[in-house]
Amino acid sequence: MLWTIGKVAVPWIVRQGVDRGIEAEPPDIGEIRFWGLMVLLAGAGSAIFAGARRYMAFREARRTEADLRDQIFAQIQRLHFAYHDRTQAGQLMSRGNTDLQQVQQFVVMIPVTISNALTVLLVTVLLVVIDPILTLFALGSLPVVNVLGKRFSTRLFPNVMRIQEESAQLASVVDESVQGVRVVKGFGAEPAQSTKLETEAEDVYDAAMDASYVRARYLPAIELMPNVGLIAVLAYGGHQVMNDELTLGTLVSFNLYVVLLIQPLRMLGMIIAQAQRAAAAGDRVAEVLSTAPRIVDPAHPRQLPSKGPALGHVQFEAVDFSYADGTPVLRELQLDVPAGQSIALVGATGSGKSTIARLLPRFYDVDGGRILLDGVDVREAPLAELRRAVGIVFEDTFLFSASIAANIAFADPDAPQEQIERAARLAGAHDFIVELPLGYHTEIGERGFSLSGGQRQRIAIARAILADPRVLILDDATSSVDPTKEHEIRDALGEVMQGRTTIVIAHRPATIALADRVALLGDGRIVATGTHDELLATSEAYRTVLAAIERDVEAGEEVRL
Numbered sequence: 001m002l003w004t005i006g007k008v009a010v011p012w013i014v015r016q017g018v019d020r021g022i023e024a025e026p027p028d029i030g031e032i033r034f035w036g037l038m039v040l041l042a043g044a045g046s047a048i049f050a051g052a053r054r055y056m057a058f059r060e061a062r063r064t065e066a067d068l069r070d071q072i073f074a075q076i077q078r079l080h081f082a083y084h085d086r087t088q089a090g091q092l093m094s095r096g097n098t099d100l101q102q103v104q105q106f107v108v109m110i111p112v113t114i115s116n117a118l119t120v121l122l123v124t125v126l127l128v129v130i131d132p133i134l135t136l137f138a139l140g141s142l143p144v145v146n147v148l149g150k151r152f153s154t155r156l157f158p159n160v161m162r163i164q165e166e167s168a169q170l171a172s173v174v175d176e177s178v179q180g181v182r183v184v185k186g187f188g189a190e191p192a193q194s195t196k197l198e199t200e201a202e203d204v205y206d207a208a209m210d211a212s213y214v215r216a217r218y219l220p221a222i223e224l225m226p227n228v229g230l231i232a233v234l235a236y237g238g239h240q241v242m243n244d245e246l247t248l249g250t251l252v253s254f255n256l257y258v259v260l261l262i263q264p265l266r267m268l269g270m271i272i273a274q275a276q277r278a279a280a281a282g283d284r285v286a287e288v289l290s291t292a293p294r295i296v297d298p299a300h301p302r303q304l305p306s307k308g309p310a311l312g313h314v315q316f317e318a319v320d321f322s323y324a325d326g327t328p329v330l331r332e333l334q335l336d337v338p339a340g341q342s343i344a345l346v347g348a349t350g351s352g353k354s355t356i357a358r359l360l361p362r363f364y365d366v367d368g369g370r371i372l373l374d375g376v377d378v379r380e381a382p383l384a385e386l387r388r389a390v391g392i393v394f395e396d397t398f399l400f401s402a403s404i405a406a407n408i409a410f411a412d413p414d415a416p417q418e419q420i421e422r423a424a425r426l427a428g429a430h431d432f433i434v435e436l437p438l439g440y441h442t443e444i445g446e447r448g449f450s451l452s453g454g455q456r457q458r459i460a461i462a463r464a465i466l467a468d469p470r471v472l473i474l475d476d477a478t479s480s481v482d483p484t485k486e487h488e489i490r491d492a493l494g495e496v497m498q499g500r501t502t503i504v505i506a507h508r509p510a511t512i513a514l515a516d517r518v519a520l521l522g523d524g525r526i527v528a529t530g531t532h533d534e535l536l537a538t539s540e541a542y543r544t545v546l547a548a549i550e551r552d553v554e555a556g557e558e559v560r561l
């Protein structure tokens with residue numbers, strides 16, 4: 001505001017200088033000097049405040065951007081699995097990057113916009129006080145500017161929204177091409193992927209060009225209007241000065257005032273455009289922020305029992321479950337795993353084995369029935385405690401770009417080195433780790449690609465062991481282990497599973513042998529349980545599934561060879 005007042009004061013000072021100095025009879029050099037000095041002071045003051053305005057504007061804008069980014073990130077972490085199932089990573093990335101930049105670029109303009117509004121208001125009042133008719137000439141074009149501005153804004157918005165959407169789609173293709181670069185190269189699909197990228201990039205270009213067309217049509221007209229006002233002021237005001245109805249100083253200041261209006265009006269188009277981009281971006285950010293996480297802490301949590309002879313009793317009671325598409329995956333499923341026991345889930349592909357594993361730590365909530373861990377319904381337990389109590393080694397091992405030690409100590413970054421080594425030993429990873437050039441401090445490349453599949457899996461097992469969960473879920477954790485090394489990892493796993501409830505999702509006979517008991521899954525429920533030998537002897541269904549699994553394993557090994 002101080003900046004604006006300094007700016008608006010200058011034409012008034014000039015008017016005094018002209019009327020009292022130049023137009024005086026005889027001209028008064030003292031007055032001219034005095035008012036000249038005043039112009040300098042007002043200009044300098046205004047410059048200082050302009051600097052302060054800019055600094056504060058950027059400070060607020062960057063703060064807003066950083067705060068929103070923190071919120072989005074926290075929200076992405078909080079959101080349930082089903083949300084991530086249907087949202088592409090690239091979409092979320094573009095919301096956290098380009099969309100937030102748009103918001104930031106708008107926030108940075110708020111102070112200057114306030115100042116512009118104040119300038120227009122002050123100048124209009126001053127002009128009316130000086131000469132109402134001349135004001136009419138000067139500002140006659142404003143309603144036109146207003147109409148043009150509104151029309152510009154409505155035409156621009158859909159285009160801007162489209163640019164943002166297309167950019168997010170482009171980001172998704174880029175993200176997937178980079179993440180999946182090995183698959184792309186492996187299939188020689190670079191040209192197809194490039195075409196996909198080009199198509200998306202073309203879409204962004206087209207949307208941007210449509211927006212440019214709207215800008216190119218409206219902005220020059222909006223900018224032209226104040227200049228038309230200037231011509232009108234010169235024509236009418238000039239006549240009045242010649243007829244001695246207006247002082248020269250007044251006309252000069254009038255002109256300066258109209259010039260002062262040009263900048264705010266010119267910026268109006270820019271501000272509308274930026275506000276539109278920010279609104280579109282804000283909508284997209286708000287969509288993420290306003291999605292309510294479906295899996296949340298219960299209102300009145302019940303602690304899981306922490307003492308007792310044996311912990312880790314898992315019960316599935318009449319569990320019904322389907323994913324978002326509504327196809328039932330589990331139907332009235334009953335499963336009881338006593339504390340400390342291990343069970344192998346066996347079933348045809350797609351029968352729901354991994355789904356069972358995902359329901360226990362509440363990645364999804366059941367549709368019917370309930371799941372109990374040590375007698376507590378998992379929906380009633382504090383979420384963080386539940387997830388600590390259940391450790392999972394996923395089928396698809398994800399390691400972070402960090403040292404091996406940091407990867408193993410993921411659940412507890414402050415874990416002492418001995419604990420890390422103990423977990424690595426149990427997982428059968430210690431020996432190969434110490435042979436690496438930097439041992440536990442070896443940095444793993446992105447997603448752990450510098451390690452073999454089996455090595456990555458062992459690190460993932462060590463990571464789960466370090467958290468010391470009461471229930472361990474191994475989603476076919478031995479699937480990418482070299483068959484000749486399989487016995488080693490099985491020995492290691494045997495030790496890990498000792499006295500710990502373990503659910504093994506088995507894709508091969510060797511894994512089944514790890515468990516005390518086998519549960520056969522079919523048609524969304526457990527159709528038979530017993531030891532491997534018992535089931536072999538009594539269940540025709542088990543023999544069929546096993547034969548299919550063996551065929552798959554052989555086929556897999558042929559592919560590998």
Ligand SMILES: Nc1ncnc2c1ncn2[C@@H]1O[C@H](COP(=O)(O)OP(=O)(O)OP(=O)(O)O)[C@@H](O)[C@H]1O
Pocket residue numbers: 085323324325329347348349350351352353354355356
């Ligand atoms: N995130 C998901 N969203 C929707 N449907 C899913 C999702 N995950 C799995 N499904 C479906 O649920 C069913 C069970 O899948 P699940 O992964 O539990 O099977 P599985 O027995 O572990 O299979 P496999 O042995 O091939 O790993 C399948 O029909 C699958 O298509």
